[in-house]
Amino acid sequence: KRIIVTASKAGISKLELYGGEMLMRRDLSSVIEYANLYRIETGFVTNGSLITEELSERFYQLGVKDIPVSLDASVPELNDWVRGRGAWKKTMDGIRHLKNHNNTFSLFTVVMQQNFHAMSDMVRLAKELGAESVSFQPISSRQGGTIYKELALKYSDVPKLKKEILRAFELSELLHLPIRSRQMVRTIPEYILRDEQLILQKGCTLPMSEALITKTNKLQLCFTPYG
Numbered sequence: 001k002r003i004i005v006t007a008s009k010a011g012i013s014k015l016e017l018y019g020g021e022m023l024m025r026r027d028l029s030s031v032i033e034y035a036n037l038y039r040i041e042t043g044f045v046t047n048g049s050l051i052t053e054e055l056s057e058r059f060y061q062l063g064v065k066d067i068p069v070s071l072d073a074s075v076p077e078l079n080d081w082v083r084g085r086g087a088w089k090k091t092m093d094g095i096r097h098l099k100n101h102n103n104t105f106s107l108f109t110v111v112m113q114q115n116f117h118a119m120s121d122m123v124r125l126a127k128e129l130g131a132e133s134v135s136f137q138p139i140s141s142r143q144g145g146t147i148y149k150e151l152a153l154k155y156s157d158v159p160k161l162k163k164e165i166l167r168a169f170e171l172s173e174l175l176h177l178p179i180r181s182r183q184m185v186r187t188i189p190e191y192i193l194r195d196e197q198l199i200l201q202k203g204c205t206l207p208m209s210e211a212l213i214t215k216t217n218k219l220q221l222c223f224t225p226y227g
Contacts, residue, residue, distance in 0.1 A: 001034055004034055004035050004038055005038065007038075008039075008040060012040065013039070013040060013041060014043065015035055015040050015041070015043070017031070017043070017044040018044070018045070019045075021046060021049075022046055023046050023051065028044075029058050029059075032059075032062045036062060042064065043064075043066075044067070045068045045108055046068070046069060046094070047069070047070045047083065047087070048090065048095055049087065049090035049094060051093075051094030051095075051097050051098060052097060053097050055097070056097040056098050056100060056101040059098070059101070059103050060101045060102055060103050064103065065104060066104045066105065066132050067098065067105045067106070068106050068107075068108040068135065069098075070083075070109075070110070071108070071109060071125075072109055072110055072115060073115050073118065074118055074121035074125045076088035076089070078115060081114070082112075082114070082115075095129055105132065106131050106132050106133040106135060107122060107125070107129070107134045109122050109135065109137070110136075110137055111136050112138075112139045112153060113151060113152065113154070116161050117164055118164075119164050119167070120171045123172050123177060123179065124171060127175045127177045133180050134172070134177065134180070135180040135181065136188070138153060138191055139151050157192070158192060161188065161192075165188065165189075
């Protein structure tokens with residue numbers, strides 16, 4: 001609440017909440033309601049698994065707009081491999097609850113080795129589900145240290161990735177479904193190259209708390225600003 005009051009005094013009009021899974025906070029609705037008092041719009045990303053009919057109705061009452069729902073594959077098997085058994089069904093149930101109460105939502109996909117070939121399929125699925133838009137963000141092998149190594153895209157994937165990004169763009173135009181931050185999505189291949197170069201320089205394992213000095217005496221944060 002102190003942050004919301006301070007943000008209001010500074011003229012801030014939107015507050016983005018990040019986790020973990022924000023719906024694990026039982027006071028989330030109260031936070032949004034308090035932000036509304038100061039005319040601050042609230043946004044958050046959810047995997048949708050905890051969205052109930054009651055919560056969906058509450059979101060609509062509070063005027064929450066275009067909720068980004070994380071979904072990492074266009075088919076249940078791959079999504080559950082990434083997110084855990086039964087994750088697909090829980091997310092689909094959550095989306096159904098949102099739609100039952102006229103909430104708008106978008107799909108949010110983390111691009112990795114296992115799903116980059118199906119970005120256009122995610123665009124098609126978003127359209128079928130009634131999403132407002134779809135977003136893509138690349139995974140970094142440094143975001144979770146060695147944990148994400150098997151998921152992280154490699155520079156050798158870039159040629160196929162560029163073709164798939166173009167296919168996704170073409171389909172989004174055909175279906176009239178926006179891909180958010182198109183220019184940012186175009187930079188994913190360059191992000192992967194830069195990410196791999198940082199790994200080669202060694203020492204970068206924690207995204208937010210480490211940095212390195214390059215050979216040309218430049219400060220390089222370990223967390224590569226994507227886009």
